[in-house]
Amino acid sequence: MNTLSEYGFTDRIRGLFSFTFPSALPLPGHPALEPARAIRADRGRVLLITNHGPLQVETDGTVVTGDWVALARNNDDDGAVPPAVVGILPRYSTLQRKKAHDPLSEAQVLGANIDLVGVVVPIDRPLSANRLERTLVAAWDSGAVPLVILTKADLSSRFDAVVSQTVERARGVEVFTTSAEAGDGLDALHVRIGAGSTLALIGPSGAGKSTLINALVGFHAQDTGEVRAGDGKGRHTTTARELIPLGSGSVLMDTPGVRGFALWDAEDGLEAVFGDIEELFLHCRFTDCAHGSEPGCAVQTALGTGELEERRWLSYGKMQRELASLHRRQSIAEQRRHGRSFHRTAKEAAMAKDFRNRFREG
Ligand SMILES: Nc1nc2c(ncn2[C@@H]2O[C@H](COP(=O)(O)OP(=O)(O)OP(=O)(O)O)[C@@H](O)[C@H]2O)c(=O)[nH]1
Ligand SMILES: [Mg+2]
Ligand SMILES: [Zn+2]
Structure with missing residues (x-):
């Protein structure tokens, strides 16, 4: 049976x-809170x-x-009250992107408490430098490595x-080369992942995640799918983000292939990937230089010399x-929200005043 320690429940998480x-230490008459990890989330x-095996909750x-x-959990075993999630541990990393085609500009959280983000790049397709950079920006921004x-x-x-x-484009990010077919590069990845950490794999469909x-x-933990003969693209075989234990407490997260990666509040990630450019700005003659x-x-100058x-x-x-x-x-959106609540309170205040006046008159 799988237990929490196989899903990365280290001393650090236990302490956190x-x-x-604190009520994880049971008080008389109160059910004990148990730690658990979400290994798959499907909306609600x-x-x-859990330490007693898998459990599905709403x-x-x-x-x-x-x-x-x-x-x-209800300790009485009468099953009257279903088990419930009553709190989420603060996330030490959050991999997110902007929801595609979303006018409200909301974030889509792809995964939490990830230590390493593996940006998967298939070697059999032309390398898109822009795509690699964009994904690295989101990966750095998550708080993971x-x-x-x-x-x-x-x-x-x-x-x-x-x-x-790829090494040149990745600019200091470690690059691993693998062949699942030939078994190459797997040992190096095993060593890099290390005990107790979580590696999420992200990349296009058909990349081989x-x-x-x-x-x-x-062993066969996840279904895989052939790529299309014409363009080598995948068929979106994986449809949910899911954790798979790797042994010694390390965990892998499989994710569905994504076409694009719209950024969400990723200034820190942008600085991590393009720090050299932001450094150049300090050397422009004018502090408000528009770099035109x-x-x-x-x-x-750097563009001219080819340095950039x-x-x-x-x-x-x-x-x-x-x-x-x-x-x-x-x-x-924020102003609209405030505006609406202001109007509502102003209207409510006017109604209350009106009511008081009539009450006095009457
Ligand atoms: N020759 C070879 N083929 C591979 C290798 N890794 C993956 N493939 C093939 O690539 C195809 C796609 O692999 P998947 O693992 O399903 O790709 P994925 O990234 O999980 O794709 P989605 O789930 O759609 O996002 C399959 O036909 C695999 O057999 C490899 O190392 N060598
Ligand atoms: Mg897949
Ligand atoms: Zn400039």
Whole structure:
């Protein structure tokens, strides 16, 4: 039977749990709160792993895959009150993106309490530098440490070129090369993951995330799907984010392939990936330089000498504008919310005054 320790319940989480939910030490007449981890979340329904095995509970939809929660169970065994999640442990990392096509600009939390984010890049397709950068921005921003994992090494004859190109693009992020087919690179990943930590794999459909998970755990834990013959794209085989224990308390998170990665409040991630560009700004002659045609612009100089790649500069600018427009929409939504509550209270106050006046008159 799977237990919590197989899902990353380390001493650190145990300590955090009893600190956050002191009532985990039962009081007479009160049910004890148990620690549990969400290993799959499907809107209001969450599959938890507890020290007594898996348990499905209904929740309000705020629990996401990877969350550590406090579970209250009825001790009387009469089953009158169903077990319930009564609290979520503060998340030490949160992988999120902006919901696609969402006018309200809401965040979609992909996973919580992840230690490592493996950005999966299949070697058999052309490498999209913009996509890699964007995903690394989100990965850094989550609070976890990103890794780049090249998959399907057995399929490329340009192997060395792709690896060195990826290392250059990843700019200091560790790059692992794997072939689930040939079993290459698995040991190095095992060592890097280490005991008690959680590695989430993200990347496009058909990149080989589930296949890599099966190779790492050594059995068929996740379904995999053939890629389309024409363009090599995947068929969206994995449909839910799910935790799979790897042994020695390490955990893998499989995720459905995503096409794009719209950013959500990712300034810190942007700085982590494009720190060199933000550093250049300090060397422009004018502090309010717009990095266009101003004299003494360090960005333009770096573009001119080739020190800064034009593509990277454009990619950075695009993400900056995306975040600026997100913040504009967020503040408009915020103002609307306040405006509405102001109108409501003003109207209520007027009605109350009207009522008092009539009462006095009467
Ligand atoms: N030759 C070779 N094929 C691989 C390797 N890894 C994955 N594949 C193949 O790539 C296809 C897609 O693999 P999946 O693991 O389903 O991809 P995924 O990233 O989980 O895709 P989604 O669940 O749709 O997001 C399958 O046909 C795998 O057999 C590898 O190392 N070598
Ligand atoms: Mg999959
Ligand atoms: Zn400038």
